[in-house]
Amino acid sequence: MTKVFEDSFSELQADMVSICMEYVRDKAEKIFIYCSFEERVISNDFFYCINGKAVKKHKLNDAVDAITENMEYNTSVERQKAVMNIINDDIKKIYKLCSEYKREMPTEIKLVYDVRENSLKAEYKYDLVYSNDPVKTADDIAMEWFEQIEADFNNK
Template sequence: MSKIFEDKFSELQADMVSICLEYVENRAEKIFIYCSFEAKVISSDFFYCINGEIIMRHKLNNAIDNTQELQYDTSVERQRGVLSVLNNNIKEMIDLCEEYNREMPSEIKLIYNVVNNSLKADYKYGIVYSNHPDKVANNISMEWFEEMKSDL
């Protein structure tokens, strides 16, 4: 029974990677996906490494040579569509954890290396931000973005 849970949980993560890869039209070196479920609040975010630069999803075109490469469609509608899929995947993870009597991570950080076709996942189960007076999930996602930028 554990194998079934693991397979289903992995499928949901793969779906997250797939929608983010579709958004970037398969033109990225790495995809970073942030998922949060804390204090019954679902949140997600995503950003990329393109041409060696860590870049927010709405600024993808800043990382390309506009004279040689096709522009990315970074419209608000597309961004919302991806976030909707990510949030639905998180909801499915919550349901899956309940079904199999497993603890749902409060935070999931996924790094998909497009070049190597490898996925690294980091899970946290404790409180990440909800006990902080001024922080929300978006703050944590932005901190991770800045951390990844400084690691380059």
Template sequence: MNKSFEDCFSELQADMVSICLEYVKNRADKIFIYCSFESDIISSDYYYKINGRIVERHKLNDAVLSSEKYDVSIERQRGVIKILNGNIGKIIEICKEYGREMPTEMKLVYDVQKNSLKATYKYELQYANDPVKTADDIAMEWFQQIQAENS
């Protein structure tokens, strides 16, 4: 039986959540995943809510007691980004295969306790027409927005 577009798309998003959850060994309240594809450039980032604090992936230990340290090594961070970017590449392929428009931006918010995923998509350019902004700038703006909403 052939999988539907929605099944393929959902599986890849679930894999993104899974790798980000594995990175924190299931010890997070929420996971925030940013994905971007503009001008043939794939980009991603991910953040967490841990103990009520919104933290970047390399600052997880700022949100925990000293006995609960996370491994935030560069190698592990790069490994997650490689998988996220690979999944974005696969999403590009399934969008082509099914004749669907590829989002320029995906924001995934996974609530660990509720086991619920919320996703928002944009299809218009977010930074490609801006003379100075990059995908990293947009990702950081979202991180700062999440921080402000949770402070």
């Protein structure tokens, strides 16, 4: 049986989740992955919910009590870059897949993986998100999303 577009697209998203799970050593409640592809510029970011707190990839250890939980995350720049490079490669593969199947490439993908529920929710945009803004970059949009998620967790 041949793969269809949706199967390949889903596999690439699952790969992004998998590398983010590996980075956090399977110890997160939720994973948030931001992907951007505008004007042929690729960007991504990822962050987590750990112990009920929204935390950036380099601040994972702020969400755990290393003494009681007997662990510390490796949040080295090298590890962060490695994950980001894999996600960027997956975004390039999605672009190639969309081209092959003559589908529109999303300009933005927001993935939320709920570890406990083993469920993935995805939100796609196809219009320009930041390229037509005189100041904003993909990093700004990812930061805004993080701040929104963080506010949601703080208001619970």
